[in-house]
Amino acid sequence: LEQNYYGNTKKIIQYVGSSSLITLNEQTKIILNAVVEQTKHMYFNDFIEFIYSTYPISKNDRYAYLDLPNLAKEYKTVAVNG
Template structure:
């Protein structure tokens, strides 16, 4: 199993507002964790090859991993606009040991905690603005690959 599964499990277990963990929000939180890891440690937590789609970072890897993970559930819910959204949650009464979160390093857990703390009080609009304000999204063209490690070095050089 790839770190993507453990990162998803960690975020789903520890994020305080479970009904907000939609497919899109969770994907963007994993992106933020990979970006922060690239900035701080020149490596991503996951092996995702991020792409800049219509308005921001998006890949199907996160949702596909959540769908395949026997420890997670993907449920249909409704957004505040009345549209269907996919919400990812922990299946049953799982704990850190059963979720095998010890596969994440302390450094990775710290980054995931930072992302939770930086975003948990942001409404959807504020959250999206936060994501879109990252260097890769502000500087790269749509529909291209986002090489987060190279972009973190570029951002540091351009400061």
């Protein structure tokens, strides 16, 4: 744990190991590449605003646990039904 700019604690997560041990399916690679492509020119504040505008974040309270599989199902229902 480290202290952030505002005096709160933050957890740093970092992968230390060989990238050859990571295997991603083609759909995951496509999704990750699309996210990188869409956000690579954003400044920090723009990036944070983008993240906070996404369905899982905008539909939950700050610091709430995100049940991403269920939120994905919920989003699909909302997207299909309007």
